[in-house]
Amino acid sequence: MRPNSRFAQVRPFDIDKVAAAAGQDPDVLRLENLDTDVPPPPAAVAASRRSLAEGTGNSWLPFTGLPALSEAVAADLRTRTGLDYDPLRQVVITSGGTSAVMPVLLSTTEPGDRVVLTDPTYAGLLQRVRLSGARPHFVPLRVRDGHWRLDREALAQVRSAAALLLMSPSMPSGVVLDEEDWAQVARVCERADAYLVYDAAMERIVFDGHPRINPCRVPGLAERTIIIGSMSKEYRMIGWRIGWVAGPADIMSRIMVATVYNTTVAGGFQQMGAAAALREPSGVAEAVAEYQARHDTVVTQLGDLPVVRAGGGWSCLVDAEAMGLTAADLSARLLERGRVAATPMTAWGEAVARRYVRLVFSNEPVKRLSELRDRFAAALA
Template identity: 50%
Template structure:
C-alpha cells in the first residue's frame, strides 16, 4: 500500500553513493555533509560532562532549555540580525530537519505554494511536498562564474496561492550567497505580496572571499515576516542534532505545538554543548580552512565547468555542459575512488545538470588527488 503523500518524494541519492563507496580509506569522501574539522573549543568537554546528569536526561522542557534559547537570540543579534526574546520567540528542535517541517506546517496549508531556488537542498524541497504544499522553483543562474538568483523569474513565480519564500544562504548544495540586491528583492516581494520568508541559516557564517553576513530579518519590515531556522551544523556538530526555529510573536506558539508532536525535545546534553558553541568566539579558522579546501577543489577541476562556491561546504560541476549525465559521472568517479552525489531531484532542470562535491571532510593534501581521478572518469565517459 502506498499513500499519495509520498508519490513525488524520492529518497536521497547520498546514501546510495556512500554505500557503494563502502569503507575503502582510499576513496575521497565528497558525497556527504560530514566534516573532520572539530567543533569549537569546549563543546565536546561540556557535552561529555552533561551526559548522565538528571537535567540533561529529561523530556523537559519540551521547547528547549531557556539558556540555549537565549544563546540563539544573542547569536543572531551578534550576526547583525534583530533582537529576539529567547524565551518567547525561539523553539529548540532536534536538528534543522524537524525545524523545517515544524515551520512549514505552521506557515502553509495543503495546496499553498512555496518558492524555492533551483538547485536547492532536497530536504527543503521534499519537506514542502510532505506538508502538502506545492514547490515553485526559481532558477539560480551562473553569471560571470558565480551563482545569481533570477530576480525576474522570482517575481513571476509568485501567485495568489504563494505563502512562503524558502531560501538558504550560503546555499546548499550550490554555494550561492545572496547579495544585498537579491535580499532586497526578496524582502520587497515578501512585503508587497504579504509573504513569509523562511530562511535556513545553517551556513550563514561560512562565507568566502571577504563576504560578510547579511541577515534578512534585519531588512526594513522583515523582522515579523521572517522565520529563521538554524542549527549547530555550521559549528561542525553534525551528531549533536540540535536546531531551532526563531518565529516572531504569536507564531512561535504554533511552532512549539507542531514540534511537541513532531520532534518533542532535543537531547539535553546536546543542547548544553550547543550553548557552549553559540557562546564561543569565532576566530575564523574553520571558515579559513574550508576556503582553502574550496580553492583546492577549484584548482583540481580547473578547465571544467565548475561553479565557484561563495560559501558553504560544497560546490557543483555542470556535467551536462560536458555531455555527461550526472548519475553516470558519479558512477564512473566511484570506479576512480571518488564519491560524489548527483543532484537529480535537488530542484528541477538546473539541478539535474550537476554533480556535487562536498569539500568539508577531506584535507587539502587528499583533495590534491581529485583532478587526476576526475580526468580518468571523464575520459572513460568519452570512450
C-alpha cells in the same frame, strides 16, 4: 500498500546509495555527504561531558528546549539580526536544523499552497515541502562569470506564495544572496503576503570577502522572517543534532506546538554543549578559512572543467551535462573509475539541478583534494 498523494513527487536521497556503493574503502575520496573532519568547539565537548558526568543532561525536558540554550540562541540572534527575541516565546529548540523545517511548513502553509525555492536547493528542504502538502515553485540560479546568481527577473514574476524557503549560503550550490537579492525577496513577500523561512545554517561560512547579510536587517523582512538555525555547520557539531526556530511571536506560538508534536527535543547534555559553543569562542573563523582552502583546491584542480565557484558553504557543483554526461553517469564514473564518491543532484531541484554533481569538501583535507584532477581524468577517460 494504499496510494498516498504526499509521496507522488517525493524523490529518495541518492546520498545513501552513493555512500553504500563506496563502502569503507579508504582510497575513496568522500565527497558525497555533509560531514566534516574539522573538530567541534572544545567548549562544547567539555560542557557535554560535564553535563553527563554530573547527571544533569539525561533528559528531553522541557520540550521546547533548555532556557540556557534558548537564551544563548537569542543572544546570538541579537548580534546577527539586531532584534531582541524573547527566549521563551520566540525561540524553540529542535533536534537539528532540518527537523525544524516540517513544523515550520505545517505552521505557515495549507495543502496546495506555493512555496518558493531556488533551483538547485537542498533536497531536505524541497522534499519536505512536498511531504507537507505544499507545492514547490522554483526560481532558478544562473551561472554568470563562474559564480551562481539568483535569477531576480524570475523571482519578480512570483505573484502568490505562502512562503519563500531560502538559504544563504545555500546547499548545494554555495550561492550567497546579496543586498539586491534580499530586496527583491522583500518585495515578493510583501506582494504575496508571504513568510520568509530563512535557513541560516551556513550564514557565516562565506568566502572571498562576500558580505554576510541577515535578511532581518533588510527593510520589510524582519516582521516576516522565520529563522531556522543549527549547530551542525558553523560549529561542526553535526552529531549533537541541535537546531532552533526563531521568529515573530504570533507564528512562533503555532510553530512551538507543531515542533513538540513532530519530534521531541535533543538531549539536555547536547543542549548544554550547544549553549557553551554559542557563549564562548568557537573557532568559526578558523573553520571557514579551512573550508575556503579546500574549496579553492577543488576549483583549482578542476579549473579546465565546468565547476562553479561557491560563495560559501561546504560544497560546490560541477556541470555533468556540459561534459556530455548525465549527472548519474558522471557520479557512477567518478566512483567506478576515479574512486570519488559524489552525489548527482537529480532530487535537488528541477532543470538546473539535474545537470550537476555535488562535490563536498568539508570532510577531506587539502592534501587528498589535491588528487581530484587525476581522479576526474581517470573517470572521464
